[in-house]
Amino acid sequence: GGxxxxxxNILQKHTHLQGALLERHAVxxxxxxxxxxxxxxxxxxxxxxxxxxIKGDAVFMSRVLHDWNDKKCVKILKHAKxxxxxxxxxxxxxxxxxxxxxxGGMLDLNMLLIAGGKERTREQxxxxxxxxxxxLTNIIPxxxxxxxxxxxxxxx
Numbered sequence: 001g002g003x004x005x006x007x008x009n010i011l012q013k014h015t016h017l018q019g020a021l022l023e024r025h026a027v028x029x030x031x032x033x034x035x036x037x038x039x040x041x042x043x044x045x046x047x048x049x050x051x052x053x054i055k056g057d058a059v060f061m062s063r064v065l066h067d068w069n070d071k072k073c074v075k076i077l078k079h080a081k082x083x084x085x086x087x088x089x090x091x092x093x094x095x096x097x098x099x100x101x102x103x104g105g106m107l108d109l110n111m112l113l114i115a116g117g118k119e120r121t122r123e124q125x126x127x128x129x130x131x132x133x134x135x136l137t138n139i140i141p142x143x144x145x146x147x148x149x150x151x152x153x154x155x156x
Contacts, residue, residue, distance in 0.1 A: 018041070052080070
């Protein structure tokens with residue numbers, strides 16, 4: 001989603017891959033006006049809460065789930081799972097709250113007040129994943145609070 005910066009960086013480092021950006025109509029329109037048709041990836045308009053228009057080996061979502069409540073996150077994750085090829089993987093880039101530390105609490109409150117979402121702990125991501133038929137298979141720390149959370153379909 002977004003302007004495709006993450007996807008562009010991935011495709012520049014792994015030139016054998018193909019990518020598709022999925023985003024809301026207004027963002028796609030803005031992106032196409034900004035850069036024209038010279039993008040290194042396919043761009044598709046879509047709604048997170050409807051069936052996704054493409055399938056792939058990997059789904060990357062950066063700072064998406066923190067915008068939504070648990071029920072909506074499960075729906076998003078189910079659509080992401082259905083968009084995967086047989087051995088596909090979902091990669092979430094999200095803040096991961098420490099269950100034993102209050103750091104990040106203000107950001108969590110901010111997400112609740114602004115978007116109705118929240119920052120989550122590892123246990124909360126595991127719970128969302130299980131509800132969507134996924135399993136949390138790996139967590140890779142990035143900088144500060146951000147982590148890559150790897151999810152795979154439970155049937156793998």
